[in-house]
Amino acid sequence: MAVYTDVDDDQLDAFLAAYDLGAAHAFKGIAEGVENSNYLLTTDGGTFILTLYEKRVDPADLPFFIGLMHHLAARHIPCPAPVPGRDGEVLRELAGRPAALFTFLEGAWPRRIEAEHCRHLGSALAGFHLAAADYPATRANALSVDAWAPLYERAGGAAAARALGGGLEEVIEEELAALAAYWPKDLPGGVIHADLFPDNVFFKDGAVSGLIDFYFACTDLFAYDVAICLNAWCFEPDHQFNITKARGLLNAYRKVRPFGAEELAALPILCRGAAMRFLLTRLFDWQHTPSGALVRPKDPGEYLKKLQFHREVSGPGAYGLEAAAR
């Protein structure tokens, strides 16, 4: 459930008075998501998402995220468009939290991933990278390679890893050293989404109808974003890698934004890093979520298996790209 902050009728009416959207007809908390409080709001003016930003989002980052969504929506990327009030402002305060209204996107995220979804995702991701290329603001990735060793310590380090079994602590420690030594620095980059998991991509009538949840977006390597998606979309529930899905994702991506040879060569290490990033944030949440909390922490073990897969690959061919087609 993700409604941490309640909004009463008087608060909502006072908030809506800043807009030309008429009166509220329906207002309902949305259970999905874990970071922020989201409400579905219907007014005379249409249907909207009202987001109240909770503690995990740094208010100083909000202009970057909101400006990015505005930039992308203006370039026809199907993302929530920030809705300004009469004063032109998007961000205001509601129930003691920073809050903003966004356009509602039709569609639903796919519960069962097919290769076709991965192809559409590849095109949408590349389209997003190109559309964001002239976004003038930057935001450092606070969850990239330099952050992983300190994050491991904050997550409880070897003791926390040992508690999960599977030789996790040895793998993490070996891998942190390898990633620090071999992480690529000079690949093409720009704004990346950094969390484009299936629950952040809506489909309708067989096409992508929405990209949401830009609250990890940052400036980093494009191919790292691709690696995050390979991990999130191309493994089966039994943890087997699905090369058909990966090939579809990568081929669709490069039709819109071709890869350089050095980006392809770096894919295995980028996939290892992407697996490490989610392994560690999940390990952290595993340690810090009180038992009985309404939000169930995600399984770090899933990302250990993905990491182990990428540690074994011999090159980018493992992701479905033939040498001749690179």
Ligand SMILES: Nc1ncnc2c1ncn2[C@@H]1O[C@H](COP(=O)(O)OP(=O)(O)OP(=O)(O)O)[C@@H](O)[C@H]1O
């Ligand atoms: N613009 C939108 N149009 C339609 N539905 C939306 C929109 N934005 C959010 N939602 C709905 O709200 C849910 C939660 O949104 P989101 O994933 O952004 O939550 P969060 O708590 O900020 O992030 P996280 O997924 O990282 O926990 C989504 O799964 C979706 O159902």
Ligand SMILES: N[C@@H](CCO)C(=O)O
């Ligand atoms: N997508 C993340 C959680 C939200 O950021 C994960 O699956 O670990």
